[in-house]
Amino acid sequence: MNPANPVIVQGDGKVLLETKHPLFDRARDFLARFAELEASPDLLHTYKIDALSLWNAASAGMTLTEIVDGLRALSKFDIPQDVLRRIEDTVGRYGLVRLERHPDDPRQFLRVEFETRYIEKTVLKTQAGSELVQADGKRHHMLAVGHRGIFKQRLLLENWPVADNAGFVEGAPLQLSLRQTMRSGKTFGLRHYQIEAVDRWFLGGAPQGGHGVVVLPCGAGKTVVALEAMARTKTHTLVVCNNQSAVTQWIREILDKTTLTEAQVGEYTGQSKEIKPVTVATYQVLTYRRAKNADYEHLHLFRDHDWGLLVYDEVHLLPAPVFGATAELQGTRRLGLTATLVREDGREGDVFSLVGPKRYDLPWQLLEDQGFVAEAKCFEIRVPLSAKDRVRYENASEMEKFRLASENPRKVDIVQDLVDRHAEDNILVIGTYLGQLETISRKLGAPLITGKTPQGERDRLFGQFRRGELTRLVVSKVANFAIDLPDANVAIQISGSFGSRQEEAQRLGRILRPKERDACFYTVVTADTKEQQFAVKRQLFLTEQGYRYHIEDRAAK
């Protein structure tokens, strides 16, 4: 026992790390390699050691001794025996089953290698093993190329993480490189962590690299990481992202920062169906089907072209059909990008087996310290209901109460106050209820973007905001994801979806792009209502992420 150390390893695999400890940096860098950061509040960070995080570490070359010795050196108490056992079992399993290039018929088959005869027998007895693996002569086994993804996916469920060393098809070649000077005229260069992320993903072109996930916080430049990956692979690339605005943004970034021309970059969305050497599509269009039982009409996009690289933006949102398509495209290099690998549906295992292991993860605090993302302050402003509205609220059904609280008319004055307070800043007012947003839009004299706003109009308004011609914008849920508004530094959230953590993270992400001014994220809630109860969840989430959270109680005043 050494109480002077910064780490406590709990019996359930959670690891607590004191952030004010002199060894914090060393411990954080060490833990990040094999444990998932669960919560990073101010004083104490919580990591979780689970099978996936250990396999991710093992796939990155981390050894059991390295993990155990490192933990022992940093821990206050002895490491729980069951945790040690679990680490040993889990790390030891990675790579016991391997997929290698078939020496005779690489186009049709992959060779399946087993570490020992015992493992061979055990794996072949599993359902996936018996159904998918075929004998290859007397001593070897092989797998049809098309089953590569599903085999890995199903074996992972049986706790046999497969090391995929079979390599990739090169795809159609494409000459491109990153510009030194962007089209906009500004100089451009990769940040050190972006280079590091691509290095870890690409592994110098080795068969072990070229697939996996890069985790970087909002505003840290994930798009640029993908552009560098494209420049390294020099092949036709399909980028899949979350919505139309993101597509526009991706295309703008590609054209701005690479040597590609408009003729080489296409958009595959509801509005346009171009297939070009670099094509940007949305998950929505790929998973579109006319009826519930009909086929997905556009999934063929994955197969119909000789793609050499697939980029999955916001990989934590990857829909199930895309997983299916990805399972068939295991011969193609894949790059997943996300700010948080935690999926609400718990399919992190599928991301691991089909897109690839986590290759790079960087805590946002580090980037904040280095000035790569803005320092954000979160405020919750509590507003009382008027006497009349309070009566309405108390008499409303449970279902209506949240909405009544969210649409509290007194919020409008608060928003006006905040806008006045940040007269020099670029402000986004984000909400859920259109009526309320329209009122605020009118009051502030700021344009409103909702789902009904035509794409052209949206792009125009976002463009004006980016150029500084507009400093206030009222937006609905459409702006939750993947909208790059680099100059926004104040977000005022006036209503939300029952304390959704993901929504909170995304809305906050809108203002995290680095800038000279501090980023402020205001949430206006109605005091002593259901909305305040949900706000506690949001508060927990943000503080878990390590953001400072201040509460201003206007009701008390």
Added chain:
Amino acid sequence: MSDESELMPPQGTDGDPSRKRKRRRRRRKRRDEGGGPPPETVRASAPPSGGNKGRRQVLEVSGGAPAVPPASGRNPHRKRSSRARRGRPGAVTARRRRLTRVEMEDLADWLGALPETLLASLYRGLGGQPKRVPDAERMIQLAVRAIAQGSRLGALLRQLHERDRKALAALLQSGGVAHADELYRTLVLAYGGHEREWKKSLSVLAERGVVMASPRQDDHFFYIVPDPLVDGLIEALEDELALPTFDHDDVRIIEHKPFSPPLDFSITTLATYFAQHNVRLTQRHDVYRHDKEELDAFFSQLWEADGELFNFHLDFLMMHGMVELRGDHLSLNRDVMEEWLQLEPEDQRDLIFRALDRRFDMAEWVLWAVHGTQGSWVAERPLVAVYRHWKKGKDWRQRYQSGAYAPQRSGERDSFTFSALVQCGLLELGQWGQEKFYRLTPRALALLEPPEDDGFRQFYLTPDFKMMAPAGLAPILLYRMGEIADLTACDRANTFVITEQSIEAALEAGWKRDDVLQFLRENSQLGLPDNVEQTLKGWIGHRGDVEFHDLTLITVHRSQIRRLEGHKRLKPFILHRFAPGMYAVDRTKIDEVEAALVECGFSPAKEVRKYPGAAEAVEARQNLHRYLAEAREAARDPMSRQAGLVEPSALHAVPGVRTPSGGGQRSEPDLPPKLDTQEVRALIDRALARDELLDMVYLAKNGQRIGCSVQPQRLAFKGDSPVLVGLDLTDNERRTFVLERIERLRLGGGAP
């Protein structure tokens, strides 16, 4: 040869200066180690039982620190900082130094009462020649001097055969009293050999005067080590009494449990669990299966399902009434728990040891014995031998006292196992070859020698409302955390979550808003995060800022405060002291309180003052206040608004303006007459006799003259100066007045 020279130790034995130096160094070292001198030692002298002879050369076997004899009933190891209830370690130091004059006189008395033959053999054993001493008195004088020197006993023992020393060691381990026949058999069991050989050894010891015997009954008797010799013998037999230790890399630890938090930590955690969870019992008083499964899962890091450790914890809580059966479920008795937490750490440990002793006789002594080996392994056999000696010794002492001299054969070959202590997580069991070994777990170590600061003094409070309490945190802090937050996990760091419900429960349990915030602020490593503070304030609001108290208030005249507060008869009735002279009593016991007051010479008022009084009076008071408010309003004269800004004393005459001289002289204050010391003394005597007050002018130390009225209580001396002790009625405080400094004095009428 003179008498003294006869008693000089032989050269090269005890007189060896290097040995003396070593011993001095050893003593100094022990003193430096926190005043804990070496314990009274009864040491196992069994050889290490390695088992495999072929590998014996690789073993590292060494003598450990001494085991503590249970016979004394004192535990010199146990650190007791604030009380001396059970013999502080210092008591042992006393034995090590030369005897005081009183002790030597006691020893002389003891020897004087000894039969002359025994005295002579003891004197001979100490190196003297009884025949050359003129009389018994001189022999006693010389024997006392020799025993007081200490080294003489050492010299005596060094001349003995190893077997004799072992026999004496076993006798000392048994508490200095042993049934003769049974002792032979016990020695055979421990060290082998034949009974007749051991009988011979004891005869040798008896010849030297270090072992004596009880009267015989039917050819049975008890060996007895003379009490004044015990301490010296223990010191001299250090090596024989040491438990052999063992170290080897290949010792296999059976059921290694890396996490063993201090017992008070786990006990408090379990108590908190019971306070927050409804654990039901069946009619057979077993925990319901579902609840047991939940409980086992929750505490899986501490103990295994159905483990002895859990039973010990539960028994501990139930045996002391901290947890009790209410209806069909276990419930925490907060009052008792609170009481336990408020006990001194020493007392808490006493209770834990008591509970351990109930599960395993003399558990504490076993732990101390193993502790003496400084973390090395102790083989089972020598430990069992020592334990057997302790157990037999206990029995022999009882039988000696009750006069039961007949030998008893039962239980001699009892095989003792320490598995109960292993299962309770206090001993670690190791195996090497066929031999079993024991050593202390960190839990036992923390129990025996609680670290003064193990680095865990505060918990972690994070902005996401979680609190983490690392194992080792003070139990009271841990318990308080459980009062305001939900205990969600028990591990190396217990996890608590503050929720609105938990705060609600805390408020119901008597916490106040400021108390909650202050507790978190003071005990969290980095204080109270802003968002947590704001949210808690929101949850708590201003609830409980004003409290109602159901009680009867009694007030006492200031002159009677000390009397009332100091009265043993009245103390139990006082529930709370709001201020001096203002107390709360149980309103259902007003009659009892009144009777007690009368009995103690107080004269309680007949009427109970009521608030409000009569309805008319209330109305009249309200009217008065209304008039007063009106009057104040009316008094707000703009002309008078500046009044009070300037103190009159700060005003001066306008320069150049002649002021009229003041009229009339100020009258002299009415002072008591000036008296000399003798007159003062006479007057005080008179006041004391008549129970009268005294008015005086007293010259204080700082040169200030103080006029006061004093109720004299007694005359006393402070150094050489006579002083008056009395109650200064001006401040209602007891004071001492030096008679020489009383300048003026007179009688001031009857005391109130």
